[in-house]
Amino acid sequence: MNDTLKSIFGRRSVRKFTEQKVDDENLNIIVEAGLYAPNAGNRQTTAVLISRNGEINDKLGKINKKAFKGRISTTDSFISKDNPSIADDTTIESGFYGAPVVITLFGPKDFLYSVPDCWVMAENMALAAYSVGIGSCLIARAEDTFDTDIGQKIQNEAGVPPDFVARVHIALGYPKDGFKEAKERKRKDERILIVD
Numbered sequence: 001m002n003d004t005l006k007s008i009f010g011r012r013s014v015r016k017f018t019e020q021k022v023d024d025e026n027l028n029i030i031v032e033a034g035l036y037a038p039n040a041g042n043r044q045t046t047a048v049l050i051s052r053n054g055e056i057n058d059k060l061g062k063i064n065k066k067a068f069k070g071r072i073s074t075t076d077s078f079i080s081k082d083n084p085s086i087a088d089d090t091t092i093e094s095g096f097y098g099a100p101v102v103i104t105l106f107g108p109k110d111f112l113y114s115v116p117d118c119w120v121m122a123e124n125m126a127l128a129a130y131s132v133g134i135g136s137c138l139i140a141r142a143e144d145t146f147d148t149d150i151g152q153k154i155q156n157e158a159g160v161p162p163d164f165v166a167r168v169h170i171a172l173g174y175p176k177d178g179f180k181e182a183k184e185r186k187r188k189d190e191r192i193l194i195v196d
Contacts, residue, residue, distance in 0.1 A: 014135025017173030033128030040113035061094030067144035099171035
């Protein structure tokens with residue numbers, strides 16, 4: 001199996017991070033991988049906001065969790081018992097899980113493909129992160145997180161254009177408990193339908 005497939009099959013969401021900083025070399029590789037993601041019409045309009053500021057990440061992470069609106073996993077359908085999400089464990093305070101780096105991708109507000117462009121870029125970043133030993137978690141509710149006074153202030157101060165909307169967050173850091181094994185996949189014959 002080649003390295004690309006190993007990353008695709010091996011990467012899992014990480015929600016417990018060490019305090020170790022992500023070094024600049026690996027962070028640059030991760031961002032560069034994102035910049036090479038496919039994008040509609042080769043417009044390359046996605047703006048990348050990298051936050052290594054613990055105070056900012058903490059504030060935005062709490063806003064992000066609040067936007068989750070308290071939905072909780074049922075006792076028989078945990079997202080992960082050993083790597084819990086905010087849906088599994090109400091004591092987790094941040095939707096960013098204490099990650100030392102949070103990247104937020106922004107796209108033009110009125111561009112039809114803004115959302116898919118950002119999410120494809122996020123997936124490239126997550127795979128690149130795994131390939132260099134860094135954990136990641138793709139986190140939704142970016143629009144809600146930045147559609148607040150604090151979010152708008154940070155967006156403005158960072159120089160992200162005002163007509164751009166936050167689309168996805170990528171929490172990055174070194175996994176506290178290593179990388180987890182893949183969960184069993186649903187049966188292919190129930191999910192893959194072919195028309196010849």
